[in-house]
Amino acid sequence: MVKEEVEVDVEIKSPANKFHMFVGRLQHVPKATRYIQGYDLLEGDWGMVGSIVLWKLISDGETRVSKDRIEAMDFEKKVIQWRVLEGPLKTEYNSLLKTMKVSPNHGGPRSTVKWNVKYERIDENVAHPERLLQFLVEVTKQVDGYLLSEE
Numbered sequence: 001m002v003k004e005e006v007e008v009d010v011e012i013k014s015p016a017n018k019f020h021m022f023v024g025r026l027q028h029v030p031k032a033t034r035y036i037q038g039y040d041l042l043e044g045d046w047g048m049v050g051s052i053v054l055w056k057l058i059s060d061g062e063t064r065v066s067k068d069r070i071e072a073m074d075f076e077k078k079v080i081q082w083r084v085l086e087g088p089l090k091t092e093y094n095s096l097l098k099t100m101k102v103s104p105n106h107g108g109p110r111s112t113v114k115w116n117v118k119y120e121r122i123d124e125n126v127a128h129p130e131r132l133l134q135f136l137v138e139v140t141k142q143v144d145g146y147l148l149s150e151e
Contacts, residue, residue: 007116008133012144016104016111020078032146078102094120
């Protein structure tokens, strides 16, 4: 199958630096959203490229896990990239790479979180990962709300 790509922009009220720094400290994310119930650091150090994290998630009302490796962590460009190694998504996709880039909006305090998902479906009967994008949008909004309540 051919590699494909989907993306979505999420407008947030938090400053780009604050949002990226919080998400970059992966161990803090579960306290900000009901969709991420917990995590285990399986290899490496928190927030370091090559580290492997087992996420305990709530998606479509069901408890799931996703084993992800951090592929990129760039604090200057405010980019984090995760590759899905194991979990339910791997039953539908040969490969799946999630990228989050946070950019400040010019002329105001708001920011934009761009989620990009590059993937290869196992076959043409597998749907595009629109549900994953919606999950990422919801997590982004909840983290933004949490950060705003912390001010």
